Amino acid sequence: MNLDTASIQFVIFGCAAVVLSNLNSSRGWRSAVLFLASITYLGLLEHSLAAYLPLAAFLLLGYVGIVLIERGWSGHIAWSILAIVFVYIWLKKYTFLPHSILLRHPYFTLGLSYIFFRVLHLLIESGDRSENEHIGPGAYLLYNLNFTTLVSGPIQRYDEFARDQFASEPLPLGPRVVGLQLERIVRGFFKVNVLAMLLDMLHATALEQMSQPLPISLKLYAAFRLIIAYPFFLYANFSGYIDIVIALARLMRVRLPENFDRPFSASSFLDFWNRWHITLSTWLKTYVYNPLLLISMRTTSSPTIESYLAVFCFFVTFFLVGIWHGRTSEFVIFGMLQGGGVAINKLWQMALTNVISRKGYRGLANRPVYVAFGRGLTFSWFAFTMFWFWSSWRQIDRIFTALSAAQWLGVWLAIWLCATGVLAVWEWLRAVLLSISTAEGPVLSSRYMRVVFATALGLAAFAMTVLLSQPAPSIVYKAF
């Protein structure tokens, strides 16, 4: 059925659930429809009941932990968390685990990472919950198996989910909201099925060329395309899917958190992680960075060391962000590069503040040239780290030996400069276009322009999917 991606089947499935859900606005009906849709969705993804047993056991373990903590066993939070983390690592078959302890029969793990974050969040928060905020098994399953967030998130907080899902007065759903969500579905579908597909093609061709006996100028050009294509591909692939599920959920009267906020506009790596996979970085900042910083600060009274502790905590947090993405050693490097990037960014900010004062730094950070170069550097660094995200050690070796160290440096510098220029022009153009406005707001985001925009994207997506008659491309983040 191809339902675990941004396929037309998934959109139709989601729309059917939306229509059913809106037949009655009572919370019981809406919850029943969401539950039924989620169970049907799971059933369509995997037909064997036995394949679901590990996932069911994982959910049960999480629920037992929550109930125990709610009943006053709060001293066991740490053990419950450790148990959940271990079972998660075991079920995901992390490569450092001995092969002999892993389950042999095939089982369902799609969306397990996102369930893991949701269960951990519930466990951690359950100690602070009052008695009448008890989470029943139905609500627990509904929150964790919600088909709109199952495959690739976004990672929603339980209180936000419950606020909308169990509200006696559901969120309003007028023609404007419906129109906006339909436009968003079309946009997401276009991003995944057209934009990401073309960028993936560009990336694959460049990768092929890196191992071919080509003149050095063509190899340099291939390396350039290889590096720049992937971040855009990943953005289109992931954010496109997220657009669709956010819109479907909104049509079912639940607001999902945004996961992207124009990430390539970020002028620093710290800012980038505020805009890319927002729900993941927010989760880790809440449950790793903040407690870690708090604990570390308790151990020292020196203000100088305190600021370096923040750097350390940033490193740990974003190292975890990196290694969460995969089970192999490539992701350890990816994590170190993310953590390293954020830590160096923080150290740079601290050094500049020391040299030119806080006010001076703020002034510098607002200068358009500084922002443009910062944006270019952020993009080029992120693009460079992506090697450890999408390729294996063997591929990395083949790619890196295709050019000399000096040539790679040249490619990277070229990407920095190009990204600086292109992204600056893009930001300027966007600002100019958005400045054209009427009394109702910017013309570019008026409903008339949106209709034109959505029709054009819809036509392109339809043409492409019908013409190629291929299954929709897979969503990269469903693998994590």
Add this chain to the structure above:
Amino acid sequence: MTELNAIDPQTMKEAKLPRQDWILLPLLSLLTLILLAAFSDFVAGWWFPSSEDGLARCFVKGDVTGNAPAIPNSVCSEKNAESPFLAEYRFNSCGYRAGMGCGRKPLGSYRIVVIGSSMAMGLYVPREMSFAALLPEELSKQTGRKIEVYNEARGGKFRGGQFPARDSPEHFDEVLAADPDAILWIVTPMDIENMSFEDPGPAVQAAVLRVPATGAQGSRLVVAWKKLRVAVANGSVLAKLRYRWEQSKSGLVLKHVLYENEGQDRYVRAYLKNEDDAGFLRTERSGKWQSLLETFQRYAANFEGQAKAAGVPFAAVLVPNRAQAAMISMGRWPAGYDPYRLDDEIRAIIVSHGGAYVDILPDFRNVPDPEQYYFPVDGHLDAGGHKMVAALLAKQLTGGAVPAFRVNAQPNVSLERGQ
């Protein structure tokens, strides 16, 4: 990479949509569709110009079977959108794009008569660039003989008929009348697939004849509704839409650009997903393909029998299709597929009836990106592809696949013909 919806819909006022917008917005959407479709087709036509029906003028009009022979001594030209050339088709008095007059060969020359379909005829490329024109030069150079190729290949479906057509065995005397010293049959996977049109089974015939009876009762609206219901039920709406889109200029251009730019691996993976097209590459033969190969065997037996009776050596060669060539060049393919499978089957059939088989497929291993020598959407060989096939054929023919051409073999034509 803007996110126009950064404005939370929830924060927007849920005011009623102005009444005129209920009409204006759908109209705007429709207008966008029309303008975009028209504009993209205009741009596609300007970017990839073509003259679609030029070749049809050289064929008898109104032939529904697609097997009409070319009009003798006719000349026409056509430019396919994917080809840079305006190809001229000059048919001789026998109706063949032979590059020479109809009749017996000149004294002292060795004549190979080529039979096959559009690929062998050199569809969409000028004759002088087709392998039928390039091969004699290559062979003559390597063997030291005066060799000529008389091309009796016909166009593909609706371009003068598929080959073999139902009446090809009866018309094999035309091949023998060309005074051949050897006959070379150029086979493509599509030729074998086209044989399914040869002998439609009773089930297919019944399906074709089964036209839904809408009747004249009821209003036009009711009839239209019934038609739509039938079309939706049998899936023909989407099929029709797809067909219209694929026939459009913008569809062709988009497909061409995509196919031309995608990597070999991706192209092959995408191609294999289409079970209908990739059936011949499967290791397990479907019932359809078993039946097609049986039909091929019948034709091969007939042609080879007639050639043998006339004492003319008979050889066949399989020219791979675009995806097959890419798979061989890559040297890897998914389990359940084998690009050499059809090659082996055709060899077995041809050899079992006494003919020779010229195997050029393994040589595609040494051709980097051979798919670039095909028109990406149409699938025929382009000029570079014809040159490549001419070189591969010459290599195999002079390498001993056909004894008559083996380099250093004595040019004793009469002896070879007698064998």
